[in-house]
Amino acid sequence: MAENDYALEVNDLTVAYEHEPVLWDIDLDVPSGVIMAIVGPNGAGKTTLIKAILGLIEPAAGQVLIFDQPYNEQRHLVGYVPQRRSVDWDFPTTVEDVVMMGLYGQLGWIKRPTRHHRAITHEALEKVGIVNLADRQISQLSGGQQQRVFLARALVQDAQVYFMDEPFQGVDATTERAIVTLLQELRQQGKTIIVVHHDLQTVTEYFDWVTLLNVRKIASGPVEWTFTAENLRETYGGRVSFLKSQPEMMQPGQEQ
Numbered sequence: 048m049a050e051n052d053y054a055l056e057v058n059d060l061t062v063a064y065e066h067e068p069v070l071w072d073i074d075l076d077v078p079s080g081v082i083m084a085i086v087g088p089n090g091a092g093k094t095t096l097i098k099a100i101l102g103l104i105e106p107a108a109g110q111v112l113i114f115d116q117p118y119n120e121q122r123h124l125v126g127y128v129p130q131r132r133s134v135d136w137d138f139p140t141t142v143e144d145v146v147m148m149g150l151y152g153q154l155g156w157i158k159r160p161t162r163h164h165r166a167i168t169h170e171a172l173e174k175v176g177i178v179n180l181a182d183r184q185i186s187q188l189s190g191g192q193q194q195r196v197f198l199a200r201a202l203v204q205d206a207q208v209y210f211m212d213e214p215f216q217g218v219d220a221t222t223e224r225a226i227v228t229l230l231q232e233l234r235q236q237g238k239t240i241i242v243v244h245h246d247l248q249t250v251t252e253y254f255d256w257v258t259l260l261n262v263r264k265i266a267s268g269p270v271e272w273t274f275t276a277e278n279l280r281e282t283y284g285g286r287v288s289f290l291k292s293q294p295e296m297m298q299p300g301q302e303q
């Protein structure tokens with residue numbers, strides 16, 4: 048299906064809020080079939096990068112390609128899991144309805160869901176371990192359950208490229224493990240997953256590709272070559288105390 052191996056290409060992307068650049072001249076080439084972390088300090092522009100790629104924010108400059116074609120022509124290949132906190136969880140609706148919203152691309156807003164659509168929805172809920180909550184109001188969910196609802200909604204979209212904004216934020220260890228397993232399954236199916244991630248400790252375990260961002264792109268590539276002490280210092284500006292607890296990680300100048 049792809050003419051080249053890149054699921055995502057970002058060229059010369061610059062985003063500014065009120066004339067203040069928050070992303071500056073970003074270039075990214077992300078091969079298909081990787082799980083990539085986007086890491087960087089608070090305010091580095093991680094969420095802005097995802098929103099700009101998805102056309103939710105108008106960039107000052109730049110171009111985004113999904114499998115070699117402009118994003119606008121490839122929307123149907125893209126799934127999005129927004130930050131859990133960005134949603135009003137008091138809205139009166141059920142888990143099943145929220146997950147089914149992922150099908151609206153196929154359904155249109157007017158059509159009623161068929162038994163087939165319900166089956167797809169329940170399959171996704173099963174996959175994320177909350178099929179028993181299908182009829183529950185979303186206001187009655189824990190943080191981990193909310194995150195699983197979002198993942199199920201992304202699954203029914205059956206996308207090729209997924210963008211997830213902090214899917215591990217505020218979830219318990221069991222949910223974190225379940226999400227990691229799900230991401231690995233998606234990768235095995237050849238999907239590409241791009242994740243805004245906060246926990247530097249788990250980058251080498253969970254991801255095979257990483258982008259280090261702080262307004263500018265500091266580095267992007269395979270974790271083993273890119274997630275280096277030098278790049279982390281450049282991204283976080285000096286003190287990254289966790290480095291001491293990562294003896295297996297390469298230090299600058301060290302041979303592999």
Ligand code: ADP
Binds near residue numbers: 064087088089090093
């Ligand atoms: P991150 O996800 O890395 O924490 P963000 O992309 O959320 O960073 O934000 C990048 C910068 O843009 C921050 O300085 C933030 O304050 C600013 N910012 C984010 N959203 C807006 C907005 N709607 N209007 C103005 N500034 C914003």
